[in-house]
Amino acid sequence: RMSGINDISISISLTGVPLTGKSFRPIVIGAPSGAGIPFAICTELSDVISAGFLSSSEEYKMATALLSQPINPQDFAVYRPPASDTDFPTALANLLLVRQDWYSVNAETNDVTEMEAIADWTEANDRYFIGTTDDTTNVVNIGTYMRTAVLAHDAPEDYPDCAWVG
Numbered sequence: 001r002m003s004g005i006n007d008i009s010i011s012i013s014l015t016g017v018p019l020t021g022k023s024f025r026p027i028v029i030g031a032p033s034g035a036g037i038p039f040a041i042c043t044e045l046s047d048v049i050s051a052g053f054l055s056s057s058e059e060y061k062m063a064t065a066l067l068s069q070p071i072n073p074q075d076f077a078v079y080r081p082p083a084s085d086t087d088f089p090t091a092l093a094n095l096l097l098v099r100q101d102w103y104s105v106n107a108e109t110n111d112v113t114e115m116e117a118i119a120d121w122t123e124a125n126d127r128y129f130i131g132t133t134d135d136t137t138n139v140v141n142i143g144t145y146m147r148t149a150v151l152a153h154d155a156p157e158d159y160p161d162c163a164w165v166g
Contacts, residue, residue, distance in 0.1 A: 026104040026165050027077040028062035032091055036082035039099050043075045051078060058108045065162035066106070072166040077102045088114060089121040096125065104128040104165055110156035112138040119148040130165055132156040 025041075037059075040051035048063045049055060059078050066076055077099075081091035088107050107118055110133045122129040123145055132151045133139060142150045153160045 024073065024104060025075060025077055025102045026066065026073055026106060026162075027079060027102040028059055028066060028106045028108075028162060029078075029088065029091065029095075030057065030059040030062075030080035030108045032081040032083050032085045032087070034083055036085075037078075037080040039077055039079040039095065041075050041077050041101075048078055053078065053080070061157075062106055062108065062159045062162045065159035066166040068163050069166040088118045092118070092121050092125070092127075102127075104130065106130055106159070106162045106165060110134065112142070115139075115150060116141055119145045123147050130161045132159065132161040 030037075037052045040047065042048050042051065042063065045060070045063060045067060048060050053059045059080060063076065063078055066072060079095060081095070085091035085094055088109065092105065105118060105122055105127055107114070107129070109115060109118075110131070112133055112135050115129070115131045115133065118129050118131070119142055127147065129148045130151075131148075132153050134152070134154055134156050136152045139150055139152070142148055149164075151161050151164060
């Protein structure tokens with residue numbers, strides 16, 4: 001026998017609380033070039049400039065997209081590996097040897113082969129990779145990863161993957 005059924009009211013609301021978990025810290029990583037620019041933790045775009053990146057650099061554009069959302073990470077890392085790190089997986093592996101305080105990777109590439117190499121590396125190293133490409137015919141293999149998300153977009157140079165993380 002049931003006694004006294006009460007109506008239950010549940011209210012769910014979304015509030016604007018930024019991500020604060022330091023372990024999630026995203027990193028925007030430029031293509032290996034020259035002497036590179038050291039890893040820097042930033043909270044705003046002026047920090048990216050202070051770290052040595054030009055406002056015309058791809059890393060700055062990526063950071064701009066990352067910070068373009070009303071709710072974005074408390075901080076993020078920006079890094080341009082030296083040319084001696086010949087590809088993104090090498091750069092990420094070398095960075096991980098000296099800095100472990102980042103988790104999510106956005107890279108300056110929309111090339112599917114490079115993205116697959118980054119995805120292989122992030123899957124093996126318990127990190128996440130979020131990328132963008134306009135090459136929708138060749139992204140089939142990327143869909144099999146557990147820690148990788150690739151957006152299809154007609155303007156990957158606008159870095160919608162960074163905006164998605166932000």
